[in-house]
Amino acid sequence: MQHLRVAVDVGGTFTDICIMDEVTSLIRVEKTSSTRDPIDGIMGGVAKAGIDLAEVALFSHGTTVATNALITRRLPRTAVVTTKGFRDVIEIRRANKEDLWDTYKDVVKPYVPRRDRLTVPERVDASGKVIEPLDVEAAREVARILKRRGVAAVAVCFMNAYLNGENERAMRDILREAMPDVPVSISSQVLPEIFEHERFSTTVANAIVSPVVVDYTTRLGDRLANDGYTRDLLLLHTGGGVMTPASVKDFAARLAGSGIAAGAIASRTIASLCGYPNSIGLDMGGTSTDVSLAYEGQSRVTKDWYVEFGYPIRFASIEVLTIGAGGGSLAWTDPAGSLRNGPQSAGAYPGPACYGNGNPQPTNTDASVTLGRLGTSLAGGKVMLDPALARQAVEDGVAKPFGLGVHEAADAILKVANANMSDAVRLISISRGYDPRDFALVAFGGAGALHGVDVARELAIPVVIVPPNPGVTSALGCLLVDMQHDFSQSCMVDAATADPAAIEAQFAAIEQEALDRLTHEGVAPENIVLQRSIDMMYRGQWRSLAVNAPRPLGAIEDLVASFHVEHQREYNFRRDSAPVSFFRLNLKAVGIVPKAAFAVHEPTGVSPDPVARRPVWFEGEAHDTPVFAREHLPCGFSFNGPAIIEQIDATTVVPPGAKAEVDKYLNIIIRVKE
CATH class of the missing domain: 3.40.50 (Rossmann fold)
Structure with missing residues (x-):
C-alpha cells in the first residue's frame, strides 16, 4: 500500500528528508550529506532512511538547481x-x-x-x-x-x-x-x-x-521510477505550490527560489495549527536567515524579486527577505571601530573557530558555545565543538579590541546578530503595515531556535513557536502544499469606466487555461479551487495593490472600496475622492492534494529530568541551567527558563523570564514574558 509521503530539501551541506506515514500521521526525518550532483544525495538519503519507493504516494522536492544556475x-x-x-x-x-x-x-x-x-x-x-x-x-x-x-x-x-x-x-x-x-x-x-x-x-x-531544470527533473524522475516510484514527481515553486515536470518545461524559472518558499509554507502551517493565523517565520541556517510573514493564514506574495539585481523574475513568489546572518556569520570591526556581524561567513568549511579547521575569527556559533548555549557537539555528535577554540576566537577578535570580558564580548556578538535579524523582521512587518505584537514568531532552521526569543523580545512579539524538527522544517514544507499555478493578464482601465462583463470575460479565458493545465496534471475537477484578484492603483501611480475579486465579479464600487481599505493598511493613508485604475488581473489556480494530518499527542503528566546541567550566561550573569533532550519532552510538559533543549538538528534556548510548554503537536510554545 502506498502510505508514505516523502519530502526532500537539498541544502549546501545537508540533504534533509522528511517522511510522513499516512496511517499513523507520524513524521520521521533523515539527514545526509549533499553531493556534487544533488540527485546522488537524494537517492542516498532515501536509501539511508530505508524508504521503499513502491510504498510512496507522494514525493515532493524543493530544489536550488535553478537558483544556483543563475547565481x-x-x-x-x-x-x-x-x-x-x-x-x-x-x-x-x-x-x-x-x-x-x-x-x-x-x-x-x-x-x-x-x-x-x-x-x-x-x-x-x-x-x-x-x-x-x-x-x-x-x-x-x-x-x-x-x-x-x-x-x-x-x-x-x-x-x-x-x-x-x-x-x-x-x-x-x-x-x-x-x-x-x-x-x-x-x-x-x-x-x-x-x-x-x-x-x-x-x-x-x-x-x-529550462535546459538545466528539465535535465535535472528528468533524471531525478527516472531514478525514482527505476527504484519503484509510480507517481508524478512534485516540485515546489516560488509561488508556494508544486508543479509537475510537464509544467516545468514551460515555466522553469518558477523553480528559482524554490527552497526558501518551503520554509515559509511550513512556518505558516505550524503557526495556524497552534492557533496563530498571523505568524513570522525566522529560518536561520549556517550562512543566512530567511524571514517570511503570513497574515490571516495567507503568506505575503510579491512579484518584485530577482536573483541578481536588475534582472527581475516577475512570477508570483512568496515574499521572503534573506540576510547574511547565520551560525557561521563572522564578527568583525568596521573602519569606524563598530562591531559588525555578517554577511561574511565562515561557511561549511573551515566553519566556526570551534570546528577546529583553522578559522581564527569568531562567529555566532563560537559566541553561543562561549556562553554555554551550545554544547560540545552538533548533528548528534557528527560535528564536535571545541569550547577553548571558541573562547579564544571571541577573546582575540572582540574582547581584547573592545576592552570587554569574554562573556560580555560573546553577548555583544549575538546582540548585533539579533539586531540584524530584528531589522529584517521590521522590514517585512512594520514597513508593510503589520504590527509584530499581533504575530507569533516561528523559529526554525539549524540556528533559529537559538535566537528566537531574543529576536521576539526585541520586537515585543509575545510567542515563539519551535517546531518538533527545526532543522528540517523546510523539507516538511514540501509536504504541506497543493498543486498551484499563477496566471496574470494586463487590464489597464479606469474603474469609473470599467465594464464588469468584459473583465469577467477576461477572467473566464484565464480560468479555462488554468483548468486545462490542472486537468492535464491529473487533478480532479472537485479538487480545483480558483482564487481571483485584481491589481489596482490610484490614477497616476505605477505601484499597484492586489484586491481579492469575487466570482462572479459583482459591482466595481465594491472593488474600489476594498482597494481603499487595503491602501490604508499598506501605506497608512487613503484617498477616497481620487480616481482608481485597474492594472492587472490575477488568478491563482489550486489543485488540492490530500494531506495526512499531523499526529496529535495526549498529555502524559510526566516531567522528564534534565540530561545535564551547565552554566549558561544571560545578560552578563551565569545561570545553572538544565539541559533537556528534545525527544524526552512529552505533550503537556511545561517549564520556566532558563533551559536548553538539545536535539539532532537544532538547539533551543529558553532564557530567564520565559515560560515554555510542549503542545499536542510536540511544538515548543515559548511565552516570551512569564
Missing part, C-alpha cells in the same frame, strides 16, 4: 529573438542601481550577451493590432543562424506581445521546425504583462534555466 551563471548558451530595434532592452534595463550612491558599482551583465540577441522585423501596436506581420524569411534566417551556433534555448520577446502573441507564436513555430529539441520560451505565454523590461527579463530567465 553561478553556469548556464547553457541561450539566444534572444526580439523586435527589430529592441535588441538592448534587457541591457538598458531601468537604468537604476542597487546602491543609489555608489556611482562606480555597475549592474552585472545580462544573462545573454549582445551577439546572441537577434532581431526580426515585426510590429504590434499598443492596442494589440498587428501592423507588421512577422517577416518569415528573416525569421528562418535567424533560426538558421541559431542552429549553427548550437544554442540550447531561445527566448522570444516581441514588443506589445502581451496584448497579442500572434507573431511570437509564429516565430516559435519556425524555431521549433529548425531546432525541434531546443526549448523556446515566448513572453506572451510566460508573462503576458506590460513593461517590456520585466517581461523580457522573466522570459530570458525562464529560457536560460
Whole structure:
C-alpha cells in the first residue's frame, strides 16, 4: 500500500528528508550529506532512511538547481529573438542601481550577451493590432543562424506581445521546425504583462534555466521510477505550490527560489495549527536567515524579486527577505571601530573557530558555545565543538579590541546578530503595515531556535513557536502544499469606466487555461479551487495593490472600496475622492492534494529530568541551567527558563523570564514574558 509521503530539501551541506506515514500521521526525518550532483544525495538519503519507493504516494522536492544556475551563471548558451530595434532592452534595463550612491558599482551583465540577441522585423501596436506581420524569411534566417551556433534555448520577446502573441507564436513555430529539441520560451505565454523590461527579463530567465531544470527533473524522475516510484514527481515553486515536470518545461524559472518558499509554507502551517493565523517565520541556517510573514493564514506574495539585481523574475513568489546572518556569520570591526556581524561567513568549511579547521575569527556559533548555549557537539555528535577554540576566537577578535570580558564580548556578538535579524523582521512587518505584537514568531532552521526569543523580545512579539524538527522544517514544507499555478493578464482601465462583463470575460479565458493545465496534471475537477484578484492603483501611480475579486465579479464600487481599505493598511493613508485604475488581473489556480494530518499527542503528566546541567550566561550573569533532550519532552510538559533543549538538528534556548510548554503537536510554545 502506498502510505508514505516523502519530502526532500537539498541544502549546501545537508540533504534533509522528511517522511510522513499516512496511517499513523507520524513524521520521521533523515539527514545526509549533499553531493556534487544533488540527485546522488537524494537517492542516498532515501536509501539511508530505508524508504521503499513502491510504498510512496507522494514525493515532493524543493530544489536550488535553478537558483544556483543563475547565481553561478553556469548556464547553457541561450539566444534572444526580439523586435527589430529592441535588441538592448534587457541591457538598458531601468537604468537604476542597487546602491543609489555608489556611482562606480555597475549592474552585472545580462544573462545573454549582445551577439546572441537577434532581431526580426515585426510590429504590434499598443492596442494589440498587428501592423507588421512577422517577416518569415528573416525569421528562418535567424533560426538558421541559431542552429549553427548550437544554442540550447531561445527566448522570444516581441514588443506589445502581451496584448497579442500572434507573431511570437509564429516565430516559435519556425524555431521549433529548425531546432525541434531546443526549448523556446515566448513572453506572451510566460508573462503576458506590460513593461517590456520585466517581461523580457522573466522570459530570458525562464529560457536560460529550462535546459538545466528539465535535465535535472528528468533524471531525478527516472531514478525514482527505476527504484519503484509510480507517481508524478512534485516540485515546489516560488509561488508556494508544486508543479509537475510537464509544467516545468514551460515555466522553469518558477523553480528559482524554490527552497526558501518551503520554509515559509511550513512556518505558516505550524503557526495556524497552534492557533496563530498571523505568524513570522525566522529560518536561520549556517550562512543566512530567511524571514517570511503570513497574515490571516495567507503568506505575503510579491512579484518584485530577482536573483541578481536588475534582472527581475516577475512570477508570483512568496515574499521572503534573506540576510547574511547565520551560525557561521563572522564578527568583525568596521573602519569606524563598530562591531559588525555578517554577511561574511565562515561557511561549511573551515566553519566556526570551534570546528577546529583553522578559522581564527569568531562567529555566532563560537559566541553561543562561549556562553554555554551550545554544547560540545552538533548533528548528534557528527560535528564536535571545541569550547577553548571558541573562547579564544571571541577573546582575540572582540574582547581584547573592545576592552570587554569574554562573556560580555560573546553577548555583544549575538546582540548585533539579533539586531540584524530584528531589522529584517521590521522590514517585512512594520514597513508593510503589520504590527509584530499581533504575530507569533516561528523559529526554525539549524540556528533559529537559538535566537528566537531574543529576536521576539526585541520586537515585543509575545510567542515563539519551535517546531518538533527545526532543522528540517523546510523539507516538511514540501509536504504541506497543493498543486498551484499563477496566471496574470494586463487590464489597464479606469474603474469609473470599467465594464464588469468584459473583465469577467477576461477572467473566464484565464480560468479555462488554468483548468486545462490542472486537468492535464491529473487533478480532479472537485479538487480545483480558483482564487481571483485584481491589481489596482490610484490614477497616476505605477505601484499597484492586489484586491481579492469575487466570482462572479459583482459591482466595481465594491472593488474600489476594498482597494481603499487595503491602501490604508499598506501605506497608512487613503484617498477616497481620487480616481482608481485597474492594472492587472490575477488568478491563482489550486489543485488540492490530500494531506495526512499531523499526529496529535495526549498529555502524559510526566516531567522528564534534565540530561545535564551547565552554566549558561544571560545578560552578563551565569545561570545553572538544565539541559533537556528534545525527544524526552512529552505533550503537556511545561517549564520556566532558563533551559536548553538539545536535539539532532537544532538547539533551543529558553532564557530567564520565559515560560515554555510542549503542545499536542510536540511544538515548543515559548511565552516570551512569564
